[in-house]
Amino acid sequence: MSQHPTTYVPKSAFGQWFESRLPVAGLVHSSFVAFPVPRNLTYFWTFGAILAFMLVSQIVTGVFLAMYYTPNAGMAFQSVEHIMRDVEYGWLLRYLHANGASMFFIAVYIHIFRNFYYGSYKAPREVLYILGVIIFILMMATAFMGYVLPWGQMSFWGATVITNLFSAIPLVGETIVHYLWGGYSVGNPTLNRFFSLHYLLPFMIAGVVALHIWALHVPGQNNPTGIPIKSGKDAVPFTPYATIKDIFAVVVFLIFFAYWVFYMPNYLGHADNYIPANPAVTPAHIVPEWYFLPFYAILRAIPDKLGGVLAMGAAIVIWAFMPWLDTSKVRSTAYRPLYKQFFWVFVAVCLVLGWLGSRPAEGWYVIASQICTVYYFAHFLIVLPVLGFVERPLPLPNSILESVMGVQKGGAGMPVGANAEPQSKG
């Protein structure tokens, strides 16, 4: 935001008076109007906007749900049914919020794997990327605590299993778990504090998102070629080009979102969560929400409590080290023929891990989880560092413009002005 000087001058006298006192319009103008965007961005670059929309959507639906929900172990389940049956449009608010969490994670996983594919995490975007990892961890914590609030069987036992992860810590584990619970088991104090934190964390996410966007506006966006903007011809202004494209993508995503909300609102949930929490009986097949399944499979793959917990944590934390684990000088996988294959194997391994996480922990499922877990870590610790040395990347285009328009030979075959800076076109 500070890197690209704004020439913005408000037209109205009031605008100029205000701008000289609080230059917020200029900030918006330089960040979201005049900001140069690579001209070759694909729809994979619209997921940032989709995620921003989902965060707002979750906060708005959540604030309203909190008006009708009662965070008390004796009343929570009933109050959720009250929302579903008695509150005007309560069913819609709740289904938007519950399915919205899943949509949020679908969008964030596409956003993350787009970043992996095009090497967006590499210098100079390391801080931007690590802020993203922090947002993802905050999202996981928020989603987990939100899932506890309806106080059904899956809520209760999900809370029990996840909080018990901390009991794996040597010596102080038990005490930490009692402090998390506010008692000697998951109970009313646990529900109370989870509600408080579930309300708090989205605003912390919003804060980190602001830093994430700020950090994005220093180097600017990566693009499918991975090479930086070298001249004005490589870029288009954010408005209208990116603005309209982002809005269109959000609308298409909303159609997808609406399909879940209106046609199968409970498909991504678990029937067991419509049974009130019962501390004496664990559901026969306890599985987390789909977006945690790959990590859950890694947890169960390790036949040791502390080891499993550490592996699950490491599976996420290792992302933060990618900028330094990946030794390749080339950002975009489009120019990395070997890595392209490893990338898709990695995607497949993550999907298989997700499927294995939904299976019972027995027989060959466990062995398959172990093989996939080893490969998951090998991708980061072996493939990424070694490929940078042994791979011969394809030749990079000289510029973003060249990648879009082809190599220029004196303008033959191209109308005059076709490669001019778009903002200069009539």
Next chain:
Amino acid sequence: MAETTTHVAEPTRRDFLYIATGAAAAIGGATLVWPFVQSLAPDAATVAAGAPVEVDLTPIAEGQIVKVFWRGSLIFIRHRTADEIKAAEDVNVASLRDPQADAARVKEGKPQWLVVYGNCTHLGCVPLGQQGEYKGWFCPCHGSVFDTSGRVRGGPAPTNLPIPPYAFMSDTKVIIGQEATA
């Protein structure tokens, strides 16, 4: 020694005041964190609700497992059959993950009564009774196996099902939450 034109400035009274102020603020801030963290601990009402509970054993048939709650935690009271007692005793203790003789897990002279916490020591699910390879308990969540003494025999659980404090008030009555005082 050659004379130098630069010299290290003596610490002044102002430097001392800066450091002292900073230290006081740091200690004060850290101290203020304590009540916030401590408020997360089990509160007085929860602790008070942890008073011992008495359980009448007469209705518990041989082979039956009964669930009771103490301090919000699930507890299994298992009336073991002769076969189950024998199976628990005839184990090479040294071969166990968490070696403990069956005799150390029941009260003397009462081998038919096993009293253990009812949450798996892995991640806290409730294991299912009379199931698994040793017909003790089997945890459906992550596959831990326990024998008829509540000792871990397989799966990811690191330790045996713990024994809560309890005492026999008579042959047919136990009190859970306190040890024998005699």
